[in-house]
Amino acid sequence: MIKEVIVVEGKDDTAAIRRAVQADTIETGGSAIGAAVLKRIALAQERRGVIIFTDPDHAGERIRKIVAAKVPGCKHAFISQEQAEYKGDIGVENASPETIRHALSHLRTEYEAAVSMVTWEDLIDAGLIVHPEAASRRLEVGKKLGIGYCNGKQFYKRCAMFQITREEFEAAAELLDK
Known part of the structure; x- marks a missing residue:
């Protein structure tokens, strides 16, 4: 079980994470992140720590920036577009369990x-x-x-x-x- 809560974009990302590891997630529901979601992420950061694991595309980077700006000290997991691509769709939900585990074992922490x-x-x-x-x-x-x-x-x-x-x-x- 991963101690930190993983922030993802949606339910398909949560399903992919759970296929790879035992972890709790918070779904942002896309790039229009509401105040209530940010409040939950801040509480998770305070109590358990947070890993931001968003899609390697423009929308995912936007979400990563918003969350990191509002909730300092988050850890970051990254995958490449090639690792997240399936039939032209790019997203964490398309990554293999091995790719997800690798990304979660090579976290970066912002300072x-x-x-x-x-x-x-x-x-x-x-x-x-x-x-x-x-x-x-x-x-x-x-x-x-x-x-x-x-x-x-x-x-x-x-x-x-x-x-x-x-x-x-x-x-x-x-x-x-x-």
Whole structure:
């Protein structure tokens, strides 16, 4: 049984989580998260801790940002779009139990007022921004670091938020050129 409560988008996500692990979930009901849901998530964070596990798409990232902003200190589980895709549909509900268990065993915790150990210049040097293949390169490095896919500015923020060390970053970026 996972101690923390897992925040997911809907009932199909809850079913997928329960196929993989024993855990309690809170469903946001989509990206229009109500005050009552946020209050339940805050209570869960206070009593047991919270893991945010949303779809690897625009709506899922929006939900992740809303919950993280309103309920500080959450842990984050990420899967890639490829791991969450089935017949053109992207969602946690499509991920295999093994993928879900892997994501839940590689959580990232955000740190408030974190200072990035990775610089903007590091992102440029690694070809993660201002590079013709920056998006695909960020996707691969994001997978290796376990922080998911995002644009360059958000990638930089996640490196700070999850306290990615320069060594972790360099090791992940080094794999791009092999």
